Amino acid sequence: MLFDRVLIANRGEIAVRIARTLRGLGIASVAVHTPSDAGARHVREADLALEVPSYLDLEAIIGAALASGAQAVHPGYGFLAENAAFARRCAEAGLVFAGPPAAAIDAMGDKIRAKATVSAAGVPVVPGATEPGLEEWRDFPALIKPSAGGGGKGMVLVRSAAALPDALESARRTALAAFGDGTLLIERYVENPRHIEIQILADTHGNVVHLGERECSLQRRHQKIIEEAPSPFVSSEMRARMGAAAVEAARSVGYVGAGTVEFIVDGTTGAYHFMEMNTRLQVEHPVTELVTGLDLVELQLRVAAGERLPFAQEDVRLDGHAVEARVYAEDPARGFLPTGGRVLALREPGGAGPAASGPAPGGAGPAAGGPPPGGQPVVRVDSGLAEGGVVGSEFDPMLSKVVAWAPDRATALRTLDRALAGTAVLGVVTNIPFLRALAAHPAVAAGELDTGLVERVLPDLVPDEAPPGEVLAAAALVFHARPQGDDPWEVTDGWRIGERAWTTWRLESRDGVHAVQVRGLPEESAEVLIDGEAVPARIRPGADLAVTIGGRTTRYLCVRDGDTLWLGRDGASWPLTRHLIGDPGDRAGAAAAADGVVRSPMPGTVLVVKAQQGDRVSEGQPLLIVEAMKMEHTVTAPRDGVVSELSVRAGQPVDMDAVLAVVTSEEA
The missing domain is CATH 2.40.50.100 (RNA polymerase II/Efflux pump adaptor protein, barrel-sandwich hybrid domain)
Structure with a gap:
């Protein structure tokens, strides 16, 4: 019997996504939130919400679950999802933990112990070394990893002995901050590597199956950016071998629930080695859901409730192709530094069919919630964003995931590009133009991927900070529009005896200050000066701003925040601020x-x-x-x-x- 009420021990897009499945199953959802997250979308969409001091405060979250009357806790990913102590405290409090047993988390959460365990089970592993004595490692290039945690945090690539001490110091500091454990290991770095992972499911009755692979080779700083299923590199025979190895790895620790076994694969020979096991749901799980038709959250809950998996390995099939892009609050033009701000305007694409908003709940078999009849492309968005919400610096910068399914890989990539072009987050600088450039890169289109590809082609992917001339002209026309009120002296049409005068608007963008000249009233008849030539211009104001310059009309999502105007188009956005005489010549940060x-x-x-x-x-x-x-x-x-x-x-x-x-x- 499934649960009546489940507490979601997480926030953001994954909390919203879990609540969606709970709603479809008729299960009440309980959200937790910190004081700064009180108005967040996951709070508003839950049936009940309770405040906790921190998403890492396991005692407060246990207390919230008991106070709410929840019977189970779903940890999502991140925070306490791979915390064995949290799983044990849930059991002690009489709560069902929708994840693996604490012993399995312990075994796989420590990368050193995990490698030894799966190696004993016959799964190939990458050669490496553990504490103490990492300073003596001399097989370069090498990869330093925190023994605890995951998600690429704290991983450092080292190419020489001279760089090793500083790299160890940085990795240990990051590991302590992120996971509370500074223990490290070091492994030989596989050149030309592909990162391929296998999704597994296991129940309490001894059944373990795999759901095929995900290609996760498109990474930056060991963080995944775009993922897909199935991999363009993996054959059906290779899938069967890797899947069997993943199943053995799960069996070796008595695994229960949804988990992912990650492999590093030599892109030349196809040889694969175990890297780690993530004892939780993965960020990229939607691509597996879209090609299998399975709702992994529903299956997690059913397994946690003691049910058997409703299908066997031979029932699993992969249909079509799915690609996911992660939308981050980060600035590619500034070295991918995190950004933040208030979401002033938001547009997210929709789709057709049950998978547009997640697989249809109610049937956990391989056909449930799959692609729509007729094979038409589908877009799914998993998002924690809402207009008016604040993106701060205390949490991971991922804002949402845009996912596309189509009958074939080329169509899926084109569908993803259109979906990203239809996504706008004004008020926060994001990586959407970078994602579009990456998805369209020839190597990606050809499926010729490895974990170093993004770094090698980075200059081709990072957009110019300078806004296009037509965007500057559009912003100047908006600022130049007729002001509210009846005072004729405030009309900005530039009327003079003889001919109208030009007004110069100085607009500050992220790369400096730009001057744009306008005369006339943009709502009626105006001109902008482009390359010394007066060009007719007109605007139709509103959130969907229509700008006509020289007979060509372009539409922007437009929102004004004081003296700053945000314009968005085709996934890109530009903040432009009125620059008054006497202000510094550049932005403060420049x-x-x-x-x-x-x-x-x-x-x-x-x-x-x-x-x-x-x-x-x-x-x-x-x-x-x-x-x-x-x-x-x-x-x-x-x-x-x-x-x-x-x-x-x-x-x-x-x-x-x-x-x-x-x-x-x-x-x-």
Whole structure:
């Protein structure tokens, strides 16, 4: 018998996604939230919501579950999902944990122990070494990994013995911050690697099956960006062998529930080695759901309730192709630093058929909730976003996932591109243009993937910060439009005896200040000066702004926030601010190195202060480390000189462009 009420021990898009399946099954959902998340979408969509001090406070979450009358807890991913102590406390409190047994989490949560366990079961593993003595490793290139945790956090690629000490220090610090355990291991780095994972399911009756593979090779900083199922590299024979190895790995620890066995695969020979097992639902689970027709959350709940898996291995089939892109609050033009802000306007694509909003609940067999009849492409969006919501620096920067299914891979990629073009998040800089460029890259289209591809072709994927000329013209026309009120002296048509005058609008973008000249009233008849030529222009104001310049009409999603105007089109967005005479010539964060002012490149927390006031420093010398959304960024001295001011301390939160320090030349 399934549950009457389930608490979701998570937030954001995964909490919204779990609640959707619960709703379809007629199970009441209970959300938890921190004070800063009280207005979040996952809170509004749950049947009941309770406040907790932190998503990592397991006692508070257990207390919330008991107070709400929940019979089970679904951990989602991240936070407490792979915390064996949390699974044990659920059992002690009489709550069902919708995940594997604590012993399985322990066995697979420690990468060192996991490798030994699966190796004993006959699964091939990557050669490596463990603590102590990592400093003595000499087989390069090598990959450092935290023994606890996952998601790519704390992983560092090292190519020489000279770089090893600093890499170990950084990885250990990140591991402690993210997982509370600084234990590391090191492995030989496989050149030309593909990252391929196998989804498994196991019940309490001894049944274990796999649901095929996911290709997760498109990564940056060991974080997955675009995933797909099935892999264009894996044959049916290879799928069967890898699937059998994954099933054996799960059996070796008495696994129960949904889990993922991750392999590193040599892209030349096809040889595969076990990397780790994620004892939870994966971020990329929707692509498996779309090609199998299964609802993995529903199956997790049914297994947790003691039911048998309703199908055998021979019943599982893969239909068509699915591709997922992760939308992040990050700025590709600034080295993918985390961003933030308030969501001023939001557009997300929809789709057709039950898979557009997740597989249809109510049937956990292989045909349930699959692609719609006729094989028409489908778009699914798993999102935690809502207009008015604030994207802060305390959580992971992933905002949503855009997923496309089609009968074949080429059509799935085209469908994904159109879906991303129809996505807009105004108020927060995102990676959507980068995702579109990556999905359209020739190597991706050809299926020639490896985990280093993104880094190699990065210059081709990162968009220019400078807004296109027509976007600048559109913004100037909006600012130039007739003001509200009846005062004729405030009309901006530029009327003069003889001919109308030009008005110059100085607009500040992320790459500097731009001047645009306009005359006339844009709602009636106006002109903009482009390359010295007056071009007729007109706008139709509104959230869907129509801008006609030189007879060509372009539509933008448009929202104004004080003196800043956000324009969005085809997945890209541009914030443009009125720049008044006397303001600095550039944005605060783009201050020239010559002024010696050191500013925070992102909103976050000062993690480490490496210099003191009065220290002599050299250009490029590390001064501070700022952390946001589990990402560290080293801030360096902009020039040679003396640290004349140090404005922050370790542990202090800072805003983007906040002054951290000032380096003054010795002559000054």
